[in-house]
Amino acid sequence: MAEHVILFAGPMCAGKTTAIRSLSEIETISTEAANTDRETADKDTTTVALDYGEITIGDEDKVRLYGLPGQRRFDFMWRILMERAVGLVLLVNNDAADPLGQLAEFLEEFAELHERGGIVVGITRADIAEGPSLGDYAQTIAKSTSGAIIPVFTVDARDGNHMQTCLLSLIANIESRAALAYQQEQAA
Amino acid sequence: MLAFVKARYTVGLIGLDIVDRAKVNIILEKAFADGEASWLALYNDSCDLIITSGNLPVEAMDEQIVARIVDADCPDDGPFLLRRPLSHEAIVSLLRNAEAQLDSSAPAPEYGRLKVTGVTEVQPGEERAVEMAEAAPAAAPAPQMHPQFAALGPSYQQQIAAQQAPRPYPPTQAQRGVAASANAGSETVGESWADISIALYSILQTRVPTMARINLPHAESILIDFPGRRFQCAGFPDSIPLQPHQVVLRATLAQPGQGLPQGQPLERLLWFIGTRALGAGLAPWLCAEDRCRLVQWPNFTVLDHSIDHMRMTAAMGNGLLTAEELSLLSGVPFQKAAGILNAFSLMGLLHIERQPAPAPRVPAPVAGTGVGTRSSGSLFGKLIRKMGL
Structure with missing residues (x-):
């Protein structure tokens, strides 16, 4: 069975656990613990290891959805899972103190995954708080990736349709880039 | 009473510095109002006449005319050269030369049944914008290309470089003041969405802070707040006819505090018009070869x-x-x-x-x-x- 690993990353409170729940066919596996970092995120619990969900497609394919803990002290796990991943759903909370800075940081951290796979950016809580516009996020992405076109959407992590749009856009973009690389190889 | 005037040709202002563009805009506006020339000013390079700056490379089709603005001491000469300082007479003369050449070489392009009426005259304060423009900051240096993309070949590099090129119209206050004269206060009457879309496209290209109302027979009006990027229309999209027999767009310069307090994202309306209402072909400003x-x-x-x-x-x-x-x-x-x-x-x-x-x-x-x-x-x-x- 072919496995396709999709990561969900982003700062605390961005909605990674919820997004995986919206997409997964199975009961998601979460490793949450009491949140001791109330200054960064005012919520009771936070992911400390990872969240896991999956989508099975017939007997041939399984899409594994891994949610990474948002705190930097867990970044060793980011690197372990990044090696197996084909794509990343990067969620950023629009009412965070510096969402553009956080986006740039995560893009830098996952640059290698962007180069060999793909990234889609979901902006959560855009309907709740005034924050940067989608154009601002797109500009930050362009600066961080030397002009690459990465899909960026406003999303509600609780909305299955929104998260499907994110996932499908990610896969469509990855396959389109792969086709381009294939053609260039053939032409060379 | 406003007379219906049909814009026969389009002029695109490409790569001009902020002062030249402001001056050309004002003169074009006055020439239009005086009935000396009926040109529709746009901000892309698909127009019949392109006015550009000095030696800026512009790739034009055979049927397009490229005019250049040069300094007074430039040794070059020709019917499509404009010398600084720009004058009303020189620009009107240029437009007439261009009309003569376009008339002789090809039939005038058709833009549906677009009629542009009631274009506002340049207001006294708008000349001031030219002076303000001279203090505009210089463009930022282009960012460096990532080695990964540099290795992908010249065509791909060209694409990336094109995306990194600065936007042609940084929305400074001075530009907004000048560009407003091209759109705000005008009424466009069309017989299809394709007709009206040209006016919409022009407003969006110039980024003038504009409020607009689209009236459709037997349908809800559409209120558009361009600066706020939102619109209001009851029952959208079901209430909007795809093939109306008349569409009227009335645009005015947005005043402070006039924006719509709430509404739907403007992208929804533009997406609807583009994908469903423009008919089977490309929009009038797009070419099959683009x-x-x-x-x-x-x-x-x-x-x-x-x-x-x-x-x-x-x-x-x-x-x-x-x-x-x-x-x-x-x-x-x-x-x-x-x-x-x-x-x-x-x-x-x-x-x-x-x-x-x-x-x-x-x-x-x-x-x-x-x-x-x-x-x-x-x-x-x-x-x-x-x-x-």
């Missing part, structure tokens, strides 16, 4: 989109394509490919190349490598079947 590339994905979570739209968008984000190439590559009818290009161009999401076409850098539809269709073995294809989309 190669287009996406500069930013649309916000699909607020748009009524299909899987085909998503696949075409992925292709547009990774290749420089004509409408026909997009249609072939994505396996969708030409009408649908044209529709998404129309929408993206209205939404300001396209980079368009009108130069002699470079070899297309497009993903070949090779089995097992292309973006999946429903029947393909790609993960995309499997997922959309799995999700019942």
Whole structure:
């Protein structure tokens, strides 16, 4: 069975656990613990290891959805899972103190995954708080990736349709880039 | 009483510095108001006449005329040269020369049945904008290209470089004041969405802070707040006729505090007009030979989109394509490919190349490598079947 690993990353409170729940066919596996970092995120619990969900497609394919803990002290796990991943759903909370800075940081951290796979950016809580516009996020992405076109959407992590749009856009973009690389190889 | 005046030709102001552009705009406006010349000013290079600066390279089609603004001591000469300081007489003379050449070489281009009426005169304060413009900051240096993209070949580099090029109209206060004269306070009457879309496109290109109302017979009016990027229309989109027999757009300069307090994202309306209301072909400002590339994905979570739209968008984000190439590559009818290009161009999401076409850098539809269709073995294809989309 072919496995396709999709990561969900982003700062605390961005909605990674919820997004995986919206997409997964199975009961998601979460490793949450009491949140001791109330200054960064005012919520009771936070992911400390990872969240896991999956989508099975017939007997041939399984899409594994891994949610990474948002705190930097867990970044060793980011690197372990990044090696197996084909794509990343990067969620950023629009009412965070510096969402553009956080986006740039995560893009830098996952640059290698962007180069060999793909990234889609979901902006959560855009309907709740005034924050940067989608154009601002797109500009930050362009600066961080030397002009690459990465899909960026406003999303509600609780909305299955929104998260499907994110996932499908990610896969469509990855396959389109792969086709381009294939053609260039053939032409060379 | 306002007379109906038909704009016979279009003039595109490309690569001009802020002062020249402001002066040309004011003179064009006055010439239009005085009935000396009936040209529709746009801000792209697909116009009949392109006015550009000095030695700036401009790739024009055979039927297009390129006029250049040069310093007073420039030794060059010709009917399509404008010397600084720019004068009303020189620009009107240039327009007449251009009209004569266009009349003699080809039939005038058709822009549907567009009529532009009641264009406002330049207000006293707008000349002041020219002086203010002289203090505008210089453009920032271009960012460096990532080595990964530098290795992908000249065509790809060209695409990336084009995306990094500064936007032609940084929305400074001075520019807004001058550009406003081109659109605000005008009324455009059309007999189809294609007619009215030219006016919409012009407003969006100039980024003038404009409020607009679109009136349709037997349908709800559409109020548009361009600076706030939102619109209001009861019952949208079901209440909007796709083939109205008359569309009237009334645009006014936005006043402070006049913006719509709430409404739907403007992208929804532009997407609707582009993909559904413009008919079977390309929008009037797009040519079949234009190669287009996406500069930013649309916000699909607020748009009524299909899987085909998503696949075409992925292709547009990774290749420089004509409408026909997009249609072939994505396996969708030409009408649908044209529709998404129309929408993206209205939404300001396209980079368009009108130069002699470079070899297309497009993903070949090779089995097992292309973006999946429903029947393909790609993960995309499997997922959309799995999700019942």
